[in-house]
Amino acid sequence: MTKINEMTMNDEKQTAEFEARIARGEKIEAGDWMPEAYRKQLIRMISQHAHSEYIGMLPEGKWIPHAPSLRRKMILIAKVQDEAGHGQYLYHAAETLGATREEMMDAFLTGKAKYSSIFNYPSDTWADVGMIGWLVDGAAIRNQTMLAQCSYGPYSRAMVRICAEETFHHKQGKEMVLLYAHGTPKQREMVQDALNRYWWPSLMMLGPHDADSPNTPQLVRWGIKTKTNDEVRQEFIAETAPELLAAGLTIPDPELHFDEESGQWIHGPIDWDEFWQVVRGNGPCNAERLGARRQAHEDGAWVREALNGYAQKALST
Amino acid sequence: MDTQWPRWEVFKKDTAKKPYQAVGSVHAADADHALLNARNVFVRRPQAVSLWVAPAAVIFSRTAEQLEQGNPLPDVDQSVQQTYQIFRKATHRRSMTFMDHIGQVEAPSPAHALQAAIAQFPDPPALAWWIIPADQIISSGEDREMAAAWFDPAKTKTYKHQSAYGFVSARPQGRRRSGAKDE
Numbered sequence: 028m029t030k031i032n033e034m035t036m037n038d039e040k041q042t043a044e045f046e047a048r049i050a051r052g053e054k055i056e057a058g059d060w061m062p063e064a065y066r067k068q069l070i071r072m073i074s075q076h077a078h079s080e081y082i083g084m085l086p087e088g089k090w091i092p093h094a095p096s097l098r099r100k101m102i103l104i105a106k107v108q109d110e111a112g113h114g115q116y117l118y119h120a121a122e123t124l125g126a127t128r129e130e131m132m133d134a135f136l137t138g139k140a141k142y143s144s145i146f147n148y149p150s151d152t153w154a155d156v157g158m159i160g161w162l163v164d165g166a167a168i169r170n171q172t173m174l175a176q177c178s179y180g181p182y183s184r185a186m187v188r189i190c191a192e193e194t195f196h197h198k199q200g201k202e203m204v205l206l207y208a209h210g211t212p213k214q215r216e217m218v219q220d221a222l223n224r225y226w227w228p229s230l231m232m233l234g235p236h237d238a239d240s241p242n243t244p245q246l247v248r249w250g251i252k253t254k255t256n257d258e259v260r261q262e263f264i265a266e267t268a269p270e271l272l273a274a275g276l277t278i279p280d281p282e283l284h285f286d287e288e289s290g291q292w293i294h295g296p297i298d299w300d301e302f303w304q305v306v307r308g309n310g311p312c313n314a315e316r317l318g319a320r321r322q323a324h325e326d327g328a329w330v331r332e333a334l335n336g337y338a339q340k341a342l343s344t
Numbered sequence: 345m346d347t348q349w350p351r352w353e354v355f356k357k358d359t360a361k362k363p364y365q366a367v368g369s370v371h372a373a374d375a376d377h378a379l380l381n382a383r384n385v386f387v388r389r390p391q392a393v394s395l396w397v398a399p400a401a402v403i404f405s406r407t408a409e410q411l412e413q414g415n416p417l418p419d420v421d422q423s424v425q426q427t428y429q430i431f432r433k434a435t436h437r438r439s440m441t442f443m444d445h446i447g448q449v450e451a452p453s454p455a456h457a458l459q460a461a462i463a464q465f466p467d468p469p470a471l472a473w474w475i476i477p478a479d480q481i482i483s484s485g486e487d488r489e490m491a492a493a494w495f496d497p498a499k500t501k502t503y504k505h506q507s508a509y510g511f512v513s514a515r516p517q518g519r520r521r522s523g524a525k526d527e
């Protein structure tokens with residue numbers, strides 16, 4: 028009995044010290060004491076984030092052979108390569124918390140782990156590449172800029188590095204969309220169609236409303252998140268909507284308007300049924316995406332085998 | 345069973361004038377493998393002239409908080425000295441790097457090296473220290489040709505930089521600088 032009490036006391040004291048460190052704006056580093064729930068939450072978030080970067084290569088990678096110019100092709104190859112790199116930064120950050128690559132990959136490939144809902148939508152035309160850069164990378168930057176403030180050092184540093192690269196993704200997409208928005212009628216039609224399909228999923232990818240995110244207060248207290256989903260979504264709309272409209276495009280939300288009084292953009296209701304359907308695996312491309320990822324993993328078996336052969340030799344000398 | 349290859353810390357030097365900075369870690373079977381992974385993961389953008397890797401297991405690390413309890417020195421033969429590289433974290437500011445390399449000392453043990461470093465590098469006060477035996481750090485090499493082969497290809501890919509796109513805006517005051525009219 029005494030022992031348990033002591034342990035709890037000790038735990039409470041350590042937790043209080045830990046929370047005081049976070050309140051002082053200190054970063055928690057690998058190996059520092061942390062509550063088990065903090066470690067678990069971080070592994071869950073960071074690995075899901077890593078999986079999203081990996082899956083995120085697929086909708087755009089499909090268009091590499093069809094890029095309309097060499098410049099666009101080089102840009103797209105670099106962007107897709109960056110996403111693979113972001114996955115690597117993040118898996119490494121999760122590994123500092125004791126998660127292994129095998130566990131994370133396994134959870135990913137068996138469908139146990141989640142990844143961002145947005146990548147389960149199809150990329151039907153070349154214009155989607157531009158729209159994904161502007162909206163999806165744009166929404167991701169909003170989220171990641173917030174996470175760059177996060178209390179866990181390795182995650183925060185990975186985010187700062189990723190944000191610097193995402194800004195390129197965002198700008199190349201925006202540049203492309205604006206070019207087409209001022210281009211031929213066919214080009215305008217293509218970007219409008221892409222916006223029609225990507226606007227709502229981009230709002231959804233920032234996560235459920237605050238009232239439906241029971242974990243948020245704890246995540247905010249521990250400095251893992253520094254803003255709520257709705258705050259980040261509001262920032263994203265405020266940044267993006269005026270520019271889309273200025274480009275002469277129509278946002279597919281008849282209720283969307285700027286409310287002078289509150290200084291906020293008011294949007295129509297988000298179809299959360301659709302969001303949960305996609306999250307639960309029933310989106311338009313869930314099976315295709317996971318199938319492609321599994322195939323890529325299988326196709327890479329010989330590389331892992333070769334590296335293991337090399338490692339066995341290297342580690343035994 | 346532990347299937348994990350050892351973890352290596354990666355240090356990247358952006359320019360001749362900048363220090364080596366801890367950028368993150370990779371798993372690898374040996375130093376060559378670690379350097380290769382480090383290059384692939386951390387140098388997809390220009391601004392690198394050299395990389396160091398060191399096995400995470402050989403790093404002697406202390407935070408300011410830990411040092412409040414003192415820095416006990418082991419009883420070792422003072423005449424056997426070796427070189428230690430000293431890394432310091434001096435700020436909680438948001439950053440994409442962790443520790444900066446600030447110099448080296450000769451000492452008979454990592455704790456002695458830390459003691460010497462604290463005396464030699466008092467400003468700014470350290471939040472944390474890493475002490476690494478110099479002979480455990482493997483460098484991508486000072487060789488110019490090697491450095492060019494490893495780090496130059498990224499330099500010409502200016503389209504990877506957000507700055508290549510200027511200020512992109514749909515608003516009337518935004519001047520678009522777009523090179524592509526070939527689509």
Ligand SMILES: [Fe+2]
Binds near residue numbers: 080109110113
């Ligand atoms: Fe990314």
Ligand SMILES: [Fe+2]
Binds near residue numbers: 110164193196
């Ligand atoms: Fe991206």
